[in-house]
Amino acid sequence: MFAPINAVCALDAGVIALLGSVPQRFYAFGDAPQNVPKPYAVWQTIGGDPENYLAGRPDADGYSLQIDVYAESGKDARAVAKALRDAIELHCNITRWGGDSRDPVTKNYRYSFDVNWIVLR
Template structure:
């Protein structure tokens, strides 16, 4: 039902080179977290995502679809690394989504982590 964010990111060698491939949950976890929140003390870099908005398209001919606006945040301790991750994440997600824009390019005052945030639009058929 929701966009397959985890699947798309795991399918990208450029992304998994930075955030893990998920080959082992202990030694190589993929660091992609839903609901816009990552666990305390997570290894950086990592990605968080959430779905703040969506819409339903119902048609008489049965071509029903769901629209999702997905916020994706790339986090790192390094400015260069967060840019590399953001570039890789955008390329991975644009296989199935439209990048609707940027909403964050900042450094968190408390954690000192860098963040680049995107909004992606997914349209998923309910066939």
């Protein structure tokens, strides 16, 4: 019942180069450890629905995901966002570029984007 974003990114050389492998610094929202090394990224489901039909059970589910990258520089945040984009865009559709920001307290840079992913059951 979730988009296979971690499974896809765990196999991508570009993502591995920037976020490591086992464990990869790409977490479900709220699961990033305290003081995790940067850069890292998180994702969360922000919407979705089953592919409903008049007769029968749905054979696919649609998910909208938000992906947020955190880094010590804007350049690093953009590089990770690009690697994630390249890893997943053949599996889903990017629907929003959220842009750059910087947290005034932590001074972390952030890049955000959204995707829609259809998963066959």
